[in-house]
Amino acid sequence: MKLILSLIVFIATVVLFVSGESYYSIRTDLRKCASPMCGGYFVREIGSNKTEVYVKSLNQTVKGGATVSETQYKFAPSFSVVVKGEINKDDIVVSKIFRLLPKSNKPFNFDNEMNHFFTVAPNGEKNSTTFEIKKLNSNKSEKVKSIENSYSHDVSLIPMDWLSYKVHSSQSVFTVSGEKMTSNKTVVIDYMFISLPDPMFCPKELMVASCTNGTIPTYTATPSRCLLFAGCVHKGVCPLVVPACSEGYTRNSYDSKPNGCPHYSCIPSFLS
Structure with missing residues (x-):
């Protein structure tokens, strides 16, 4: 009986922890004063009218992968980093970190996009012709047949097979302008944030092959x-x-x- 009660408490704790996670956009605090009063991050919850809050630090609890180097998110342009995590007193504990792929001809404006963030839900149906996109920090989801990506014509020579992989493997979050969907259930990505670190799970060193005969x-x-x-x-x-x-x-x-x-x-x- 004690074992069953312990399992129930454990499961409830896990559920509460997971349900406490949300998606946030962050910007580095550039004020000049002594830490921890300054030098942390300002955090805004995506899709919410809540005012931004200050946290003194960002702590990673990445599961199944390497932690992200601070140089890849600290001092990034304001709100060009999205994290999945939970605010815990005066810090934010995160399990995922995403960074914006910039568009030089179309600067990102968080206030215009904050209500239009989605991610692709993992799909366990191997033969399915549709997949699900979920709106961040909400219960809203849509079944779509395809996703087009505006980066194919907005950024030269960016590897589109890489972006497709990041989208369909749920390793990205993205915005859909006005949440528009075409009649054939196609959505178009406007801005895309990729998960870090990237790439993951590659050999640490690429062995140089020994070639002969010139x-x-x-x-x-x-x-x-x-x-x-x-x-x-x-x-x-x-x-x-x-x-x-x-x-x-x-x-x-x-x-x-x-x-x-x-x-x-x-x-x-x-x-x-």
Whole structure:
């Protein structure tokens, strides 16, 4: 009987902890005074009219993954970081951290977007032709057939297979302008925040293959941005033009098939 009661208390505690988590947007406190009175974060609950609150610190309790380096979220532009967590007295305990993919031609305005945040719910139905998007900090959800992403034309050379992976694996939150859905149940992502760290679960060091007979190693990138050895090839003639990236992005490259030429992409600079 004592064991059963202990299990009930444990389950109730877990449920209360999980239900206490919400999604928040944060900005770094840039005031100049002694810690902990200054130097923490201002926190706003997404989809709420509550005023922002000050917390002195951000503590991570990331499950099943590495913690996020403070350099990737502290001093980021205001409200360009979203966290999933719970405010505990004067700090915020978070289990997930997301950062905005910037658009140089369309600056993000949190006040305009705060009521339009969604994420894709994990889908256990392997053969389903639809999936569910859930509105953050609410009980609202929608069944959709497809998601289009405005970053395909707003940011040059950003790897769209990577963004699709981040969306459909629930490793992102995003805004849908006006929560609009087309007649064929398609929604369009306006702004996207990706989970950190990224990439996750890749080999710590990419082993350089030993190629012979004047050949060079080539690679391919998985949707999660891990590099895989693709074989040895003879170096061919490559284009001389090196593409430029949008503001806020850094050029990335690796030698690829068939001629060993660089494959270029533009990755958010905060990941470089």
